[in-house]
Amino acid sequence: MNYNAFSYDLRKDVADMIYSGKGGHIGGDMSVMEILVTLYFRVMNISPDNFGSTDHDRFILSKGHCIEALYAVLAAKGFFPIDEVKKNYLRFGTEFIGHPNVKIPGIEINGGSLGHGLSVAVGMALAAKMNGSGSRVYVVMGDGELAEGQVWEAAMAASHYHLDNLCAVIDRNRLQISGSTEEVMHQENIARRWSSFGWRVIDVENGNDSDSLYRAFMRAKNNRFRPTVIIAETVKGYGSKIMENKADWHHRVPTEKEYREMISEFQKRKEACWE
Amino acid sequence: MNMTADRAVICKTLIERAKTDRDIVVLCSDSRGSASMSAFAESFPEQFIEVGIAEQNLVGIAAGLAKCGKKPFVCSPACFLSARSYEQIKIDCAYSGTNVKLVGISGGVSYGALGMSHHSLSDIAAISAIPGIKIYLPSDRFETEFLTNFLLEDTAPAYIRIGRNPVPDIYSAGYKFEKDKAVKLKSGSDIAIIVCGETVKPAYDAANLLEREGISAAVLDMYCLKPLDEKSLIETASGVKAVVTVEEHSPYGGLGSMVSAVLSKSCPKKVLSLSLPDSPVISGSSAEIFRYYGLDAEGIKASIIRLLEEL
Incomplete structure (x- = not known):
């Protein structure tokens, strides 16, 4: 299966939702898509059949x-x-x-306020260790989200408790609602920040490529004694030139013309995945 | 007279239950000493999690544990737990429906002379405004033990506020508490005093002092603030001339507000709410602060006599 091509199908679903629902955070949806596809279809042991049992892998969308x-x-x-x-x-x-809530099948915890997810993931990873379960815990955060102090409280605790069953992913698209993450709140040397908190850091240069992400997740799985953070360099709005790397597409709703253009471009780029 | 701190009772009860329940987990934020949880940490180190001074993380971790079948008891000073972790309580516990028990230790003005940063006098107002979480204020060791056991069986998130100081017995061994049902400590026909937590004892003493002066005061221990036992409240209030609430809280959004809301709708009566003021609270011990603001037995008695004269 070509997971990059598949991601374009799901991008169309997202564009449909946002165009007809007249709201949503399309830029980040597009940057995070291959991360979610890779986790749910290639990495995590999680399905409608085992969800709610005690030993499936856990996922939290902190952004x-x-x-x-x-x-x-x-x-x-x-x-x-x-x-x-x-x-x-x-x-x-x-x-x-417009945010995660537990009434939807497959969602573990409510969301909507940034900075909470990693703490909940630490609790889940601790529980898995206590229960002797082999389940792993994955949490996806945005790069703008890292300005929340709670993230670093949780980062401290994860390394303190040697949570090698915990893997965080940063969707490093370098844009947030007001503009460049570096202008809003500088965070270069992001890898050094995490490693200084005791985490193993894996950089993924193309965070919109499923195979690159998959290799990183496999390396994370073999990591021992430390939690892992994957810094996935992504493109906000990835999939259509209309949106790519433009901060105002953080939560913009496409016009009919823009919607048609992006759907058409998704299709073209999907076909290019097979070449 | 026996004097026992409620925090010690929670620890003892959890130790007893943890012997056969590996899912009980206690979490502290560098607060195991003040929570009296050192004995639990020593008895069950694998069921104790130290989070450090990081209350937001503390509550988030507890929610994650609960999602995976654990029964977390978070023990942290009420002033920090109810304010610093407010959003985690709202989203990760209440909205997500996780089985997290939040034990606010050293509640109210327990830390009296340490200043208002250490008082928790808005916790009931703040947390009761969040849908999906219960609130309890036990008044002595027997009620605290009952409540701890009940909370281990109940799966809803809950906030429990207890004081720091040893408190005298109000009940006796073997008393049969009922879940989410207020306890009528004393019947009366002139006045009903509705109380919770550390104001139960002075209110009960005040009722006995009033009795000597020919005033009949009922006392209702509303240990369950949310869900409020409206039935017992209305029953108690319906037989008296006026109602008095006494609480270790700000005048806004606590027991007095809750009682007034119910009675104005279902059993209109004059309600006098005795509380701490909406102004900087004087420093001192709990007992000194209670006395200063008329929340001790003599103060409650004097307020009730004045109220009856005005009726």
């Missing part, structure tokens, strides 16, 4: 505003039909709201 990408992936994984999401997303009374 919860990119829920549309997770809806698309969970639907593709069989947790619920994609048509149900497209029909209900952001509509009055829906459970398919």
